Amino acid sequence: MNNTKAMIRGALIIAMGLLVPTVFHLTSVSGAIFLPMHLPILVGAAFVNPWIALVAGALTPLASSIATGMPPLFPIAFLMTFELAVYGWTMSWLLNKKRVNIYAALIIAMIAGRTALGLAAVVTTSLFAVQLNPFMYMKGAILTGLPGMALQLLLVPVLIKALSASLQFRRG
Template sequence: MNHSQTKNLVGTALCIALGLILPQVFHLIGAGPVFLPMHIPVLLCGLCFGWPFGLVCGAVTPLLSSVMTGMPPLFPTGTAMVFELAAYGALSGILYRKLRKNIYISLIAAMVGGRVVAGLASAIFYGVAGKAYGFQIFLTGAFVTGLPGIILQILIVPILVIGLEKAMVISKPTISKV
């Protein structure tokens, strides 16, 4: 295993750990669903280490959190979050590395794409669970309740990535084919 691969694996493990710890801190002050703290390390992982690592981080983090802390409840919320966060991690990595190199466009597009995946997964899993879920619930959960978290992500995530690139902790991506 080369140095770069080791750095990516260690960075992904750190992002998973942050994805377990940050929600606990935010839930202590009752701000978890509003600030979406599990999303931040997953988006960072995809942007910093690439889409495969972001996808794994996004899929593993809500499952581990559910098993270890009971938050989110495994079904249907946690299961839907697996798909949502996996999409965030994968899309942020793909868009940043393969297509545009513009961190803001990549981040916002990944956030929108992940929310679409969340809506579809939630519609399926909530339906299987016999719980109400519709377009109004989707819009409220994805955009209204989480608006402070969306703003926080747009402000904090690019600053962290750009800072890590400037400090040469991670490499600035080059454009490559998908």
């Protein structure tokens, strides 16, 4: 895939990362519970190289925070930057470079992303004296996000397969 097409796909991932959570919030569905920003990153990662997926994952929460005020820029969007960057890179690398099964890639990406979120929370509280207990934050993020993780396990593989077939997208 040429660089222009890859960058357009990356921009589309970011745009969907702003649009999907906005739709969720307009319908009064909690983003903290259903994790709508994660869906475009995880799906889009299948159609770009790992580095484009990483950049799209990193920029999406920051762009959303600046454009919509959700999530709050610091510390939440800042922390999500690391989580979604790792989601994107891991998902793309496993699917496109290692040719791992889509469900295995998704589960590994979800674990890697949440691990990055936890590490970012620990570092952020240490460096910036943020009033945030990283362990309680992670416990809350995981428990609150369980419905969103279930939604990801249901929708992401279906959406990737549907986009691959119907739009004849070439994967990353």
